[in-house]
Amino acid sequence: MSLVSRLPLRARVMAWFSLVSLVVAGALAVATWHLSTGYMLGQRERSAIAQANGNARLVEAQLRRNPDGLAELMTGLGAEVESAVLLVDDGDWISGGNRVDPLRLPAAFLDTVRGGQGAHQRTVLDGVPVLAVGLPLPDQSATYVEVSPMRELDRTFRFLSWLLVAGAVVSALAGALLGRWAATHALRPLRRVTAAAAEAARGDLAVRLPATGDPDLVPLAEAFNDTAERLQQRVARDTRFAGDVSHELRSPLTTMLNAMAVLYRRREELPAGSRQAVELLDTDLRRFRRMVDDLLEISRPDQDRSTFELVDLAGLVLAVTEHHAALSPEVLDVAAHPWITGDRRRLERVVVNLVDNATRHGKGLVRLGITSRDGRARIEVDDAGSGVPAPDRERVFERFSRGSPADREATDSGAGLGLALVTQHVRGHDGRAWVEERPGGGARFVVELPEVAE
Structure with missing residues (x-):
């Protein structure tokens, strides 16, 4: 089983929503990046080439009129651009503005311009991205090169990249939240079915799923209600x-x-x-x-709650011990005196059946305790047997379940209905019964009932 398949359904839905959102947002971010950067670079290159063409014509005109004024012109052009460089036929460079060593420019770029073709290329000088535009001046046997910085454009690109990455991450998080909402909304009917099934498993066979207007859920609700109805009739x-x-x-x-x-x-x-x-x-x-x-x-129907009365649980257990020959005062452990509301006769039957079960199947009663915990009264019956294996801890409360033959007395004549009656009576009091391992070995049968608030 893969790691993904072991995740809860809600987590898988969230992961898929987040992944799809991330892929879509990432694709849009990449497309936006290429389109926007391409457009801005194109605009910047066209502007730089146009500016370089105008400046080159000025330099060429100056060379025709008065070459001696070239240095002053180059200084004026350098005030507008990062650097303007003029290569004359004898190999000398005349530059204006910020000094740029022409040998640091790409050799292929310079060779192309010297060969008589205009060219432009992006490069990095001293950590600054620049755009170099080269234009040949064939009439003057010279080459004009203009270098323009692209700091602002580079900052714009960095800001755009962080913005697109943040947008993709936010989109993935939004997809996860949307997936959680969708999973919660979609699983709501299943939670109702689960709750209804749990109620039926606890013995409330009258539970039914409410009618729904969703055509996709109508068959599920009808099938569940029909099954519950048939089960209730069968029982x-x-x-x-x-x-x-x-x-x-x-x-x-x-x-x-x-x-x-x-x-x-x-x-x-x-x-x-x-x-x-x-x-x-x-x-x-x-x-x-x-x-x-x-x-x-x-086989009697659920008890009528009109027979319920206020019962001192500890007093009831003491009364049972007085009439039960197998009990001795030494096994009693009354740590609390909780009061509950219930049917005294059925509660006495619960205690008697638990004690009989410990005697017949648990090799003797070790402790009969009364405690109170978190507003719930508890009856704890410990025996000296080998305990109840974890897989059998629910089965022992089923009808006609008689436990392990090794733990039963040879004279045991039980029919296996005692613990089933315990479960039925306790459930009728809105409580629950279970078995767990006793500290030190053996089994501990626990009955938990709602305590009356003082």
Whole structure:
């Protein structure tokens, strides 16, 4: 997988927008640079050549009339240009204005002018860009060379180059901002779908996507809503089926339990083989009864919040420990006394199921803690088992999940619905439940509930 493909979608969109903006702005900058510099250089060269032609005619006329006044004329021309140089036929140079050594001019340029052809060339003298214009004076057997500085034009070019580079950079940044805005706007429907899917995953199957006027999003919203509707109906049918079956099983199960109670009390009167069969049957019937009770509990609809009341969570846990034979006061760790709003019966069932899970699957309860953190009340149940592997930490809260056989007691008769009931009841209280690693080894099951503000 390439580095670009590992970037978030929003970052990739921003990068592409920025790159496209940079390429377009760069192309425009290069085109602008060539057009503008070419035009300004052309204008400057034409102006310099025209000026040099006029000055050359003046020099030629002076040579015809009075060569002795040439030095004064050259001085006057040098006041207007950087330097004017006259080459006479005997090889002597007569210059005016700023002195320029003719030998520093490009040799090819001088050879062209001496050969009888006019020429112009840009060069650099003492770090200053100049334009040299050479014109032959055939009638006088001389050559006229005029050197003009281009400092202002060079500064203009530097300013233009920085301006175009800054424009390209600003365009790239603007493209990135535009890409961020476009990605945010385009991903907004996906964020709504993600939020709705997360709500459905947390158990709120009544969540639906709102109607939208965007024809591209209508199929997505309809498909999601149809899927959620079908899933909700399926879950409702399964729940209703489990509840109906459990209700139907309670009557014959009660009869069998009563009959088994009679047999169990008189098991000592039975032969050894029959007595063992009665004990095994009694164990399976008790497991069957717990499973039916759990199915009835889990098949009930979401609790009516009219049954909610103000509950002292620490007091509730203490009350559970008093009636639970597997608990001892030494395992209690009450670090806070948070108050919550909830259904006392279901909250007691949550605590009992967590304690039973630690006893049956976690090789014993180590700690039952009550804490408060950031406005959330927490129940923490630590066990002495080998812990829950990270890939299985969500699966253990699914229905009929019974954990690792190595951590279960040989007499474990659970049906794997205890933690599923914990999740269902906690979710009904706007809380959440999860399992993490306990410091020192083992598993820590955590229930977090919203605390009532004082």
